[in-house]
Amino acid sequence: MARSKARVYTCCALLLLLLIAIIVVIIFCTRPTRRTESKCPNGTFSKAAVAADTRKCSEIGRDILQRGGSAVDGAIAALLCTGIMNPQSAGIGGGSIFTVMDSSGNVKIINSRETAPSKVNPDLLNYCPKSFKLISGGIWIGVPGEIRGYEMAHKLYGKLPWADLFQPTIKLAREGFPIPLVQGLSIQSIDKNQTQSLWNIFSDKNGNLLKAGEIIKFEKLADTLEMIANNGADVFFTGKIAEDLVHDVQEAGGVLTLEDLASYKATVTDAWVVPMGEYQMYIPPPPSGGALLSLILNIMKGYQMKSSPQSTDQKVQFYHRYVEAFKFANGLKKHIRDPNFKSEKIANQIKEGSFANYIRSLISSNRTHDPEFYNLTSYLDSMGTTHLSVLAEDGSAVAVTSTINYIFGSRVYSPSTGIILNNELTDFCGRADNISPGEQPPSSMAPAVLKSGSEILVTGASGGSMITTGLASALINHLWFGKSLKEAIATPVVFVDSENSVKFEPNFDKDVIKALEALGHNQKQATRFYNVVNAVEKKGGCVCAVSDYRKRGEAAGY
Ligand SMILES: *[C@@H]1O[C@H](CO)[C@@H](O)[C@H](O)[C@H]1NC(C)=O
Ligand SMILES: *[C@@H]1O[C@H](CO)[C@@H](O)[C@H](O)[C@H]1NC(C)=O
Ligand SMILES: *[C@@H]1O[C@H](CO)[C@@H](O)[C@H](O)[C@H]1NC(C)=O
Numbered sequence: 001m002a003r004s005k006a007r008v009y010t011c012c013a014l015l016l017l018l019l020i021a022i023i024v025v026i027i028f029c030t031r032p033t034r035r036t037e038s039k040c041p042n043g044t045f046s047k048a049a050v051a052a053d054t055r056k057c058s059e060i061g062r063d064i065l066q067r068g069g070s071a072v073d074g075a076i077a078a079l080l081c082t083g084i085m086n087p088q089s090a091g092i093g094g095g096s097i098f099t100v101m102d103s104s105g106n107v108k109i110i111n112s113r114e115t116a117p118s119k120v121n122p123d124l125l126n127y128c129p130k131s132f133k134l135i136s137g138g139i140w141i142g143v144p145g146e147i148r149g150y151e152m153a154h155k156l157y158g159k160l161p162w163a164d165l166f167q168p169t170i171k172l173a174r175e176g177f178p179i180p181l182v183q184g185l186s187i188q189s190i191d192k193n194q195t196q197s198l199w200n201i202f203s204d205k206n207g208n209l210l211k212a213g214e215i216i217k218f219e220k221l222a223d224t225l226e227m228i229a230n231n232g233a234d235v236f237f238t239g240k241i242a243e244d245l246v247h248d249v250q251e252a253g254g255v256l257t258l259e260d261l262a263s264y265k266a267t268v269t270d271a272w273v274v275p276m277g278e279y280q281m282y283i284p285p286p287p288s289g290g291a292l293l294s295l296i297l298n299i300m301k302g303y304q305m306k307s308s309p310q311s312t313d314q315k316v317q318f319y320h321r322y323v324e325a326f327k328f329a330n331g332l333k334k335h336i337r338d339p340n341f342k343s344e345k346i347a348n349q350i351k352e353g354s355f356a357n358y359i360r361s362l363i364s365s366n367r368t369h370d371p372e373f374y375n376l377t378s379y380l381d382s383m384g385t386t387h388l389s390v391l392a393e394d395g396s397a398v399a400v401t402s403t404i405n406y407i408f409g410s411r412v413y414s415p416s417t418g419i420i421l422n423n424e425l426t427d428f429c430g431r432a433d434n435i436s437p438g439e440q441p442p443s444s445m446a447p448a449v450l451k452s453g454s455e456i457l458v459t460g461a462s463g464g465s466m467i468t469t470g471l472a473s474a475l476i477n478h479l480w481f482g483k484s485l486k487e488a489i490a491t492p493v494v495f496v497d498s499e500n501s502v503k504f505e506p507n508f509d510k511d512v513i514k515a516l517e518a519l520g521h522n523q524k525q526a527t528r529f530y531n532v533v534n535a536v537e538k539k540g541g542c543v544c545a546v547s548d549y550r551k552r553g554e555a556a557g558y
Helices: 002-030 055-066 071-085 146-157 162-175 181-187 196-201 219-231 240-251 258-263 290-301 312-335 345-350 353-361 424-428 466-480 485-490 510-518
Strands: 049-051 095-101 107-112 267-270 272-276 279-283 386-391 397-403 412-414 419-421 448-452 455-459 494-496 502-504 532-539 542-547 555-557
Touching: 049 055, 049 071, 049 532, 049 542, 055 071, 055 162, 055 386, 055 542, 055 555, 071 095, 071 146, 071 162, 071 219, 071 386, 071 397, 095 146, 095 279, 095 448, 107 146, 146 162, 162 219, 196 412, 219 240, 240 258, 240 412, 272 290, 279 290, 290 312, 290 345, 290 353, 290 466, 312 345, 312 353, 312 466, 312 494, 312 510, 345 353, 386 455, 386 532, 386 542, 397 448, 397 455, 448 466, 455 466, 466 485, 466 494, 466 532, 485 532, 485 542, 532 555, 542 555
Parallel strands: none
Antiparallel strands: 049 386, 049 555, 095 107, 095 397, 107 267, 272 279, 279 448, 386 397, 412 419, 448 455, 455 532, 494 502, 532 542
16 A cells, blocks of 8 residues: 555656656747857857948948948948048048949949049140159049949948938047047148148147047038938039039149039949859959959969968969069059940950960969060059948948048148048059040959858958059968968068069068079068958858958957
8 A cells, every 4th residue: 555655656756847847848948048149259250240441430330230231331331431530541532443242142343433534634644753652733633433432332232321321420520539540640741832731631720730649520521421411422413512622623723623523423333253263253344453353363273272382492482473473464454444445355354264374374483574574564553542341241242442542642632521632543644645534544443252152251452553462462361371361461462563573561481582582583672561451251150350450450240
């Protein structure tokens, strides 16, 4: 009896335990589990990111993405911000080229690069200097298309209201902010004698130029941005801003007219697609420099390097071929022109693998040649510009390079609009024999999106002639040599200048430099390397974003 009673108790106890266990399981499994927050490694993001030239602008772009904005929305907000954080590089007085991938993987190019004004001086190219120097003055100002580019991009891909993209920058410009380091250094290059109006906005009340860390405001520009935010792009091209801008530009010796602004149109075209290993690389066609980037990559791809060169001999061989590839690319630059004005068949061939094979066949492993061998004709190296890369949560991506050309462009400041004007027409120097009204100057800009399955790499660079240098180096080191995005971008570069001389970034391997000199490469010193690559990559579900330390940039994401 007692035994069977005990058995009943045991049984009940077991049943009870089972019941409790079931209840516990039910409670735990149906409770909304806190999402295992990204297993993405430290320093990476799980959803989206923006890599701009300054942390502030990356953050402004990220905030827009977090509010449900598209990659284009984030890009426009971050570009507007860059116009005040790095006003020496870009702004609404310039132009830009967007490479946009939508969430289904379709890619378009939006081109709002400056054009030659209708009254451009036919003899303008006679004023080109023989070697690089800061060229200022109203005669070099191209028709600023920047805002038409934003308008077109937003019309096609925008999600948030247009005005919302302007608000963060308007607030900053009005309230003021500490001058970032690179802007501060650029301000020191302003010359009172030549550019009084520019001097005025970048100086304190005692007339001394401002320095990094001091507070600057751009109140006039804030008014202009507010008008564009509230009234749309037309106010810039046919309204009050157009009138003021034309007046100020003509005052400064420029030839911009109301008709130039009124007739300016941003264009939308297909991207060029270049197979790059397992990736498809999307780049803008001429007048941008995408074809030259593709040439360099295709030449180097043919050497089938699976890992980074280790021994000094291997490094010398790699860099010798790489420098030779750039020497050929420099000789081919003159074929990159605005296709609406000068259609160069060769420009279309340059990006092809077969053309790269031909050029590779001309590269000797143990010697280099005089500039004539590469058909090099003199042109001007340039500098400046900004690039930003954006990847949104929905998979849409933007690589956009924007510029007023040289540091502070033409150095013409329009007092009634707060706009700094570009000197984009200097990009024709050495690259063209004549200029047609409406023509876009050739460019090195190559905002690129690379896609392979679910992996995506959004990249681009600033730095004028050093754009191709920075991009090629970062892509080769990352995609083929397996370096992290950050290490790849930080790798010291060799720049092959417009005379085919080589310039090595500090920290470049000294033994390799010696060996390359022994092979006959002509070395020159360079003090500053302004190749600046800003990139965002999504791989294995995590987002890595890197802004180049060379410009003290920082990315932001979530
Ligand atoms: C600017 O002008 C002043 C006087 O007019 C002259 O002394 C000075 O050398 C000039 N500076 C430059 C950089 O040309
Ligand atoms: C360069 O290499 C070629 C074969 O690739 C060889 O015939 C030639 O002698 C070499 N020249 C020098 C200077 O080493
Ligand atoms: C240099 O120009 C000549 C004449 O146009 C051409 O035949 C040759 O292929 C060019 N070489 C290169 C490397 O582009």
